[in-house]
Every structure is written in C-alpha cells, then in structure tokens.
Amino acid sequence: MNDRLMKAINSKMSTNPLANALRKKAEVIPDLDIEETVPQPTAAAEQADAKVEVINPEGKGETKPEDNAVKQAPAASAPEEQMKPETPETPEGQQTKFLSDDIVEMLAQQVGNEMTAFYEYTAINAWCDGVGLPGFTAWTAKQACDEMAHMKKVLRYLTIAGVSPKLPSISGTVTSYADVKATVDAIYSREKEVTANWRAIAKKALQDADAGTCALAQWFVTEQMEEEDTVEAVKFRLSIGSVLEVDLQLMEQYGD
Numbered sequence: 001m002n003d004r005l006m007k008a009i010n011s012k013m014s015t016n017p018l019a020n021a022l023r024k025k026a027e028v029i030p031d032l033d034i035e036e037t038v039p040q041p042t043a044a045a046e047q048a049d050a051k052v053e054v055i056n057p058e059g060k061g062e063t064k065p066e067d068n069a070v071k072q073a074p075a076a077s078a079p080e081e082q083m084k085p086e087t088p089e090t091p092e093g094q095q096t097k098f099l100s101d102d103i104v105e106m107l108a109q110q111v112g113n114e115m116t117a118f119y120e121y122t123a124i125n126a127w128c129d130g131v132g133l134p135g136f137t138a139w140t141a142k143q144a145c146d147e148m149a150h151m152k153k154v155l156r157y158l159t160i161a162g163v164s165p166k167l168p169s170i171s172g173t174v175t176s177y178a179d180v181k182a183t184v185d186a187i188y189s190r191e192k193e194v195t196a197n198w199r200a201i202a203k204k205a206l207q208d209a210d211a212g213t214c215a216l217a218q219w220f221v222t223e224q225m226e227e228e229d230t231v232e233a234v235k236f237r238l239s240i241g242s243v244l245e246v247d248l249q250l251m252e253q254y255g256d
C-alpha cells in the first residue's frame with residue numbers, strides 16, 4: 001500500500017469510520033490492492049493530510065473503485081466547514097428557496113383578504129354597537145380580532161420564509177346596513193369568499209409539493225369550516241327567533 005495514503009488514512013482513523021474500514025479491509029483481504037483503486041494523493045494532500053475527506057462512509061455492498069475513492073478537500077477549507085450540509089440554492093427567478101413566486105403572490109393577496117375581513121367585521125361591529133345590540137357587538141368584535149390574527153399569521157409565515165411581500169391595498173367597505181340580517185349575510189359571503197381563497201392556495205401548494213404552505217392552508221381551511229359553521233348557526237337562530245333573542249344568546253356566548 002502506498003505509505004503516504006496509509007498515513008492519510010491513519011490520520012483519520014479516530015474520527016472517520018471509513019478510514020477504519022479501509023484499513024481493516026487492507027489487513028484482512030490480502031488481495032485487495034488499494035493502490036489500484038485509490039487515486040494517488042497529490043502533493044497538496046500530502047501537505048495537509050488532516051484535510052483529506054473520505055466519502056461513502058457506509059462501506060456497504062460490492063467493492064467498486066468509487067467505494068474506496070479518497071477525495072481531496074480544498075486546502076483552504078476548515079474541517080468543520082466540510083461537515084456543513086450544502087445550502088440548496090434558490091431556484092432562478094424565485095424570491096425564496098421555500099416558496100414559489102406564485103405562492104408568495106397568493107399569500108400576499110391573502111394578507112389583504114384577511115385584513116379586508118377584519119375591516120368588514122369592524123364596520124359591522126360599529127353598526128351593531130350603534131343600534132344597541134350588545135350580543136352582536138361582542139360576537140363581531142371577537143370575529144374581527146380573529147381576522148387580525150389570521151392576517152398576522154400569514155404575514156409571519158411569509159417573513160420566516162424570507163419574503164418581504166408587496167401587500168395589496170385595502171378598499172373601503174360599507175358601514176350602513178338595512179338590518180341585522182343584512183350584516184349576517186355580508187359576514188357569511190365574506191367567510192365563503194375567504195374559504196375559496198384558502199382552497200385555491202391549498203390546491204396550488206399541493207401542485208407544487210409545497211409542504212409548508214400545505215400545512216398552513218390546511219389549518220386555515222379547517223378554521224374556515226368553523227367560521228362558516230358559526231355564521232350558519234347565527235343565520236339559523238335568526239330564522240327561528242327574534243333578533244333580541246339571538247342577541248341575548250350571543251351576549252351569553254361572547255360577552256364579557
């Protein structure tokens with residue numbers, strides 16, 4: 001065996017399993033000629049034997065030339081740097097290695113959609129408070145807070161993915177309603193629209209095999225199921241009882 005290579009392998013023995021395996025293999029298999037299968041070390045490797053990196057640490061299967069190959073690391077690299085996993089490069093034209101541009105755009109738009117829902121709940125909350133319905137006021141206040149939390153959740157997801165999204169403008173909303181039923185109908189339409197938004201995001205994330213956004217969208221779709229269920233319950237109560245009765249029920253449920 002080449003003395004210089006043996007020296008390099010021995011220097012790695014205490015830390016590198018394959019170096020040990022190579023050495024043992026040379027000892028127990030007389031016919032194994034490592035010099036034939038291992039490229040001769042260069043002068044640089046001889047000068048920096050501590051910087052020799054051995055690949056294929058498994059050491060399993062049929063012996064092939066590449067199984068015993070010794071790869072010379074760049075002389076300037078520190079040993080600890082050789083242990084670091086490679087950071088995947090960001091695909092060309094993509095803002096982040098985690099999210100596609102399409103997903104970023106959809107989520108940025110969703111920040112606006114959640115904020116619009118907050119804005120609408122706030123407007124309805126002000127109307128209910130103005131006409132003297134404390135139960136509806138308490139309920140819509142809680143819903144407005146939920147929408148604000150949703151907006152922050154999406155925005156936080158984008159920022160931890162390394163995105164500085166361009167957020168959409170929020171348009172104005174009505175603050176005057178014909179009656180309580182009109183406010184609940186507006187809420188129901190908004191919730192169904194937000195559900196459709198999240199279904200579209202979930203579909204795109206699945207197509208892209210974007211596991212992070214799939215998980216986010218799954219949470220929101222489940223949340224929307226609860227939101228729609230809540231509004232449908234209020235609609236049903238209004239269909240069988242008076243506004244004051246429903247207001248009292250909502251006060252008991254959401255009031256301080």
Ligand SMILES: [Fe+2]
Pocket residue numbers: 114117146147150194
């Ligand atoms: Fe929401």
